[in-house]
Amino acid sequence: MALKDIEVTGKNDTRSGFGAGLLELGDTNPNVVGLCADLTGSLKMDAFQKKYPERFFQTGIAEANMIGIAAGLTIGGKIPFAATFANFATGRVYDQIRQSVAYSDKNVKICASHAGLTLGEDGATHQILEDLGLMKMLPGMVVINPCDYNQTKAATLAIAEHVGPVYLRFGRPKVPIFTPANQKFEIGKAWTINEGTDVTIFATGHLVWKAVEAAQQLEAEGLSVELINIHTIKPLDEEAILTSVAKTRCAVSAEEHNYLGGLGESIAGLLARKNPCPLEMVAVNDTFGESGTPEQLMTKYGIDTADVYAAAKRAIARK
Amino acid sequence: MAAVAELKDIASQVRRDIVRMVHAVQSGHPGGSLGCADYFVALYFNTLRHNPEFNMDGKGEDLFFLSNGHISPVWYSVLARSGYFPVPELGTFRHLDSRLQGHPTTKEHLPGVRVASGSLGQGLSVAIGAAEAKKLNGDDKLVYTLHGDGELQEGQIWEAAMYAAHNKIDNLISAVDCNDAQIDGKVENILSLGNLRAKWEAFGWSVLETNGNEIEELLSALNEAKSLTGQGKPIIILMKTTMGKGVDFMEDGHKWHGIAPSDEQLAQALSQLKETLGDY
Numbered sequence: 182m183a184l185k186d187i188e189v190t191g192k193n194d195t196r197s198g199f200g201a202g203l204l205e206l207g208d209t210n211p212n213v214v215g216l217c218a219d220l221t222g223s224l225k226m227d228a229f230q231k232k233y234p235e236r237f238f239q240t241g242i243a244e245a246n247m248i249g250i251a252a253g254l255t256i257g258g259k260i261p262f263a264a265t266f267a268n269f270a271t272g273r274v275y276d277q278i279r280q281s282v283a284y285s286d287k288n289v290k291i292c293a294s295h296a297g298l299t300l301g302e303d304g305a306t307h308q309i310l311e312d313l314g315l316m317k318m319l320p321g322m323v324v325i326n327p328c329d330y331n332q333t334k335a336a337t338l339a340i341a342e343h344v345g346p347v348y349l350r351f352g353r354p355k356v357p358i359f360t361p362a363n364q365k366f367e368i369g370k371a372w373t374i375n376e377g378t379d380v381t382i383f384a385t386g387h388l389v390w391k392a393v394e395a396a397q398q399l400e401a402e403g404l405s406v407e408l409i410n411i412h413t414i415k416p417l418d419e420e421a422i423l424t425s426v427a428k429t430r431c432a433v434s435a436e437e438h439n440y441l442g443g444l445g446e447s448i449a450g451l452l453a454r455k456n457p458c459p460l461e462m463v464a465v466n467d468t469f470g471e472s473g474t475p476e477q478l479m480t481k482y483g484i485d486t487a488d489v490y491a492a493a494k495r496a497i498a499r500k
Numbered sequence: 501m502a503a504v505a506e507l508k509d510i511a512s513q514v515r516r517d518i519v520r521m522v523h524a525v526q527s528g529h530p531g532g533s534l535g536c537a538d539y540f541v542a543l544y545f546n547t548l549r550h551n552p553e554f555n556m557d558g559k560g561e562d563l564f565f566l567s568n569g570h571i572s573p574v575w576y577s578v579l580a581r582s583g584y585f586p587v588p589e590l591g592t593f594r595h596l597d598s599r600l601q602g603h604p605t606t607k608e609h610l611p612g613v614r615v616a617s618g619s620l621g622q623g624l625s626v627a628i629g630a631a632e633a634k635k636l637n638g639d640d641k642l643v644y645t646l647h648g649d650g651e652l653q654e655g656q657i658w659e660a661a662m663y664a665a666h667n668k669i670d671n672l673i674s675a676v677d678c679n680d681a682q683i684d685g686k687v688e689n690i691l692s693l694g695n696l697r698a699k700w701e702a703f704g705w706s707v708l709e710t711n712g713n714e715i716e717e718l719l720s721a722l723n724e725a726k727s728l729t730g731q732g733k734p735i736i737i738l739m740k741t742t743m744g745k746g747v748d749f750m751e752d753g754h755k756w757h758g759i760a761p762s763d764e765q766l767a768q769a770l771s772q773l774k775e776t777l778g779d780y
Contacts, residue, residue, distance in 0.1 A: 285615045
């Protein structure tokens, strides 16, 4: 794969990738069940609910109870996909996830839409920018933030095969589809989109497309950019990160999250422990969001293409 | 099925185990454990159709979830005395590297425990999930839970109560340890629960009431509860108990919620409790 090979095949929301993956799991894995707290349409679970009503649990606006029921369903051998908005799927129910799911090592898949700023106009009450940090701090929790429709669908299928708790984070806006259809998703395995030698950009979620755009601009200026998609925040693909920075000697992290607790912080910790080098973080600067269009918000809060581009320039200058 | 006299003997031994465990490590929760000993003995030695050859999925057997995990001493004693793990292991309660953690956990793979509890209010939801799985699996066995009365102050309990009634979770028999005691005082004074029977009935549950310290009455309530299963409603048993039951100086309100007896107090307590199955 290289930047020049990237082909945009369409545009869709990552939540629809989750819905499509869940429906396919309904067909292929009889143990998969779905739970939702009054946001079935927003989570794109309607098709699963319609086709498998006996395997779908509507909990009403009661997220704590939903997490507990999901934990209990695993005891009968079920694989529950419990889904709601990211804010209500993490912060609101942190203790339920901590005790009944993570500490109890239950095979629950917590699936969260409308993560980050890009849910847009609803504003900061719903724009959680702390969820990756909350979830990655839980021992045993796998944390995944896919970047487009195809990758989200593939991740949804993959986490059903993984035994143990998983946090799968996706979003609301329609974004370019540029990863292969029917790809094999490997949990914990970084995906190198482009090889290069001057700087490494590590991107996750909606920032991967922004990083593609930034890398294209940088390469047009003659720079050699290594672009790596870290779709799994935890377990972190340490080998891929260390191998890349050994070559490029500087890095950028890019994510739709507070810089505290996110992917950048995980990478910073790894580099500090194993192989220090300059790291610039493209992330939200420890603040809440606000109402606006996704595009306006990404620009205002410093997580747009131009921010990735500028961060790469800064990282290179610090070498 | 064990005779009532035999169950009473077991309960006496379980009470000895509780005070000895808490005394040995000088921490733990003896009051609620003693108050619930009769319920646990009635449940595990009479009512539950269960298999001490522990299997996490519990398919084809009744399941029990302890939601108020701090009364772990009584559960550990009853599990050990039922054959889930060796009785001498009770001596490791709250020790480093023990499977008998302060609050129950699956982390150390202690047979009999299916979910961690301690942070209150979560067990009913988990039990409902397990009950839903039984329905999906065509498994006609039942799910039991126990809660403290103070625990009912947690909002999640009422989320779960609504869900269970709406979704006709009629393979679930919950119980509440109504001892009117919580850490800071009497439940009545801290945050009163009002008319608990009326509350649960309003939430759509079948409600039974019993004396939770009389084995015969407990057996009768549990049997009645079983007869009500499969009728479209979840069932709850409100059990009136005395915190610290069986040790006279511990039958004193909330004081013995979470403190350990001294050497002298242990001797005094043991003098009131017949050793029937042999101390661990």
